Amino acid sequence: xxxxxxxxxxxxxxxxxxxxxxxxxxxxxxxxxxxxxxxxxxxxxxxxxxxxxxxxxxxxxxxxxxxxxxxxxxxxxxxxxxxxxxxxxxxxxxxxxxxxxxxxxxxxxxxxxxxxxxxxxxxxxxxxxxxxxxxxxxxxxxxxxxxxxxxxxxxxxxxxxxxxxxxxxxxxxxxxxxxxxxxxxxxxxxxxxxxxxxxxxxxxxxxxxxxxxxxxxxxxxxxxxxxxxxxxxxxxxxxxxxxxxxxxxxxxxxxxxxxxxxxxxxxxxxxxxxxxxxxxxxxxxxxxxxxxxxxxxxxxxxxxxxxxxxxxxxxxxxxxxxxxxxxxxxxxxxxxxxxxxxxxxxxxxxxxxxxxxxxxxxxxxxxxxxxxxxxxxxxxxxxxxxxxxxxxxxxxxxxx
Ligand code: ADP
Ligand code: MG
Ligand code: MG
Ligand code: MG
Numbered sequence: 518x519x520x521x522x523x524x525x526x527x528x529x530x531x532x533x534x535x536x537x538x539x540x541x542x543x544x545x546x547x548x549x550x551x552x553x554x555x556x557x558x559x560x561x562x563x564x565x566x567x568x569x570x571x572x573x574x575x576x577x578x579x580x581x582x583x584x585x586x587x588x589x590x591x592x593x594x595x596x597x598x599x600x601x602x603x604x605x606x607x608x609x610x611x612x613x614x615x616x617x618x619x620x621x622x623x624x625x626x627x628x629x630x631x632x633x634x635x636x637x638x639x640x641x642x643x644x645x646x647x648x649x650x651x652x653x654x655x656x657x658x659x660x661x662x663x664x665x666x667x668x669x670x671x672x673x674x675x676x677x678x679x680x681x682x683x684x685x686x687x688x689x690x691x692x693x694x695x696x697x698x699x700x701x702x703x704x705x706x707x708x709x710x711x712x713x714x715x716x717x718x719x720x721x722x723x724x725x726x727x728x729x730x731x732x733x734x735x736x737x738x739x740x741x742x743x744x745x746x747x748x749x750x751x752x753x754x755x756x757x758x759x760x761x762x763x764x765x766x767x768x769x770x771x772x773x774x775x776x777x778x779x780x781x782x783x784x785x786x787x788x789x790x791x792x793x794x795x796x797x798x799x800x801x802x803x804x805x806x807x808x809x810x811x812x813x814x815x816x817x818x819x820x821x822x823x824x825x826x827x828x829x830x831x832x833x834x835x836x837x838x839x840x841x842x843x844x845x846x847x848x849x850x851x852x853x854x855x856x857x858x859x860x861x862x863x864x865x866x867x868x869x870x871x872x873x874x875x876x877x878x879x880x881x882x883x884x885x886x887x888x889x890x891x892x893x894x895x896x897x898x899x900x901x902x903x904x905x906x907x908x909x910x911x912x913x914x915x916x917x
Contacts, residue, residue, distance in 0.1 A: 519621045519703065521578075526550060527572055536617060536626060539571065540564055556580050556765075561631065571824040572789070576765070580689075590685045592738045593765045594623035598842045599680065601627070601766035611652055612761050613829055630760050633753035638686065640749060640786040641793055641872055643803050644756075650810050652759035653752075653779055654757075654817025661772045664742035667832055673674040678739050683768040686745065687735075689767065695732035698866045699725050704786040707865040710883050714890050715865045721909065729856045739769035747778040748859070748870075749786070773851025779814055780909065781859035783807050783861040785872050787913055788889035792876030801878065804917065811878065815852070816905040819845060820909075846904065853903050857896030864889050891916040 524532065526548040533548070534540055544564050552559030552574070560573040574596035579586040598618035613628040639646065640646045661750045662668045664677060699706050702720055707715050718724065744751070745766025753760040787807045792801035826841055835841075864886050873889060876882035895912045903909075 518718035521622055521860065523558060524560070524573070524575055524622070526560065526626075529562060529692075530552040532622075532624075533562045533571065533573065533626075539616070539626075548689050554628040557763055561629065570629040572613070572627050574625045576626065577727060578644060589683075589726060590917075593683065593686055594618070594625060594688075594769050595620060596681060596683050597763070597765040598625040600744070600764035601625070601841030603664070604656070604660050604744075604761065604764070607663055608656050611656045611759055611796065613659075630753045630762070631761055631904045633758065636752040636754045637782070637786075637871055639754055640783075640807075641789075641875070643793060643799075645806055646754050646756060646759070646810075648757065649759055650813030651817050653916070654762075654814050655821055656759075656761055657772075657776055657779070657814075657818045660744070660826060661741040661775065662822055662829070664769075665740055665772070667826055667830050667835055670831060675696065677742060678769045681742055681768050683745070686766045687768055689769075691732065691735065693835060693867050694862045695728055695735065697764055697863045699728055704867045706867055706869070706912075708883065708886070710879075711780070711864070711886050714887060718861065718865060718890075718894075721894075726889055727900065728858060729852065730836035731751050731851075731858055731897070731900075734771045735774060735855075736772040741769065741772050743768060743772070743775045745770070745775070747775045749779075750870075760797075771851050771854065771855070773848055773853075774851040774855045776815070776818060776848070777857075778859050780811050781856040781863075782870070783811050783814075784856065784892055784913055785860055785863055785870050785889055785916070788892060789870075789872035789876060789885045791881045791885055792873075792878065804913075811913075812906050813907075814885075815849070819849075849906065850900050850903055851901065853896050854900030857900065858896075859892045860889050860893030860896070864893070888916055 529548045529577050530546045533546055534544060540546060545566060547563050547565065549561045550558055551561050553845060557577060558575045561570065562573060563570040576591050578589065578591055580589050598615055601612050601615050605614065613630055616626060617626040666674055693704065698718060737876055744761065744764045746763060751761060753762055787804050789798045789803055794803055823841065830836055867874040873882065873885045876885055892913055895916065
């Protein structure tokens with residue numbers, strides 16, 4: 518089984534049995550493909566007799582996009598497994614363990630996290646996760662600091678940049694997030710009821726100039742190793758535990774892109790709450806929880822990032838008094854701008870979010886879409902003048 522081909526469930530079982538020290542050669546295994554099948558196969562392999570289980574994730578050589586097939590390099594499976602191992606070395610409790618990577622099959626063998634739920638689903642069910650902000654703040658501060666020129670020798674860092682060159686996946690982001698939503702592109706997808714909103718985006722020259730700036734940062738600012746796709750569908754969660762999965766978009770880019778992704782997805786759920794909360798009081802209460810989580814995520818990130826800088830920086834010039842403040846102020850502005858971009862694309866672009874799309878009441882769904890766009894556009898337009906995370910909370914509250 519060394520020639521690349523997408524595995525069948527039977528082959529996935531055969532492969533699992535061949536992994537040393539995991540299952541006995543005569544083990545009775547079951548396999549179920551649980552991925553959404555657009556980019557990757559995800560096999561859940563279980564041994565009912567012992568309760569042991571693992572996940573096999575295999576990259577497909579194409580993405581299914583608007584009925585067509587878009588070629589996509591299998592090298593992203595290497596990037597994903599290497600990013601998981603990098604993250605796991607810094608935050609072992611916050612990512613699945615990688616048992617093995619098989620380059621010929623573009624396949625990663627990893628820890629089964631089926632006892633967690635996908636955070637997007639958990640937020641739609643209006644659960645609260647008291648450890649989340651602290652966990653994700655630690656994940657962001659550690660992975661971003663240690664891969665940057667602050668936490669790593671500048672020559673070693675250049676080797677890392679090479680290791681994580683990821684042009685195919687970056688192009689998806691560059692087109693679907695920073696380009697298509699702002700013009701009448703074929704890949705866009707939105708309800709006809711909000712065509713006025715889409716056309717307003719296409720004609721908003723002030724907004725498009727800010728997005729051009731943010732896109733330029735995404736293209737050129739090799740600041741740190743990003744996860745690259747850190748939405749709430751890439752986070753497995755329980756009340757006690759947070760696990761970040763799916764870093765196939767990892768590359769060296771602006772730190773604010775990852776932090777902004779987390780914040781955007783909390784705010785998309787905020788915008789969708791009319792569809793999920795049973796009454797106005799519970800909606801206000803859950804929205805308050807989401808905004809507190811936005812603030813705590815940034816605050817934890819900033820505090821831990823500054824501590825790492827003070828205690829662990831390897832770059833003498835960066836320790837010039839005053840530079841840390843300048844750097845962190847710029848990070849907040851980037852975070853807010855990228856958060857806005859990530860909200861807008863989920864309403865008018867190709868890929869949507871269940872927090873809003875699955876709202877049954879058409880009028881409530883339309884209001885949620887308009888609210889998400891209002892928040893997203895304001896974040897983008899305001900990002901360069903922002904000085905505090907509280908401004909994000911104010912923007913959300915005023916728009917709601
Ligand atoms: P994709 O890149 O195709 O989005 P993901 O890594 O996000 O793939 O996985 C798709 C789905 O497969 C997840 O939403 C989750 O349901 C399941 N899955 C992925 N990794 C694991 C894991 N380690 N443990 C349990 N389920 C997983
Ligand atoms: Mg998917
Ligand atoms: Mg995914
Ligand atoms: Mg993915």
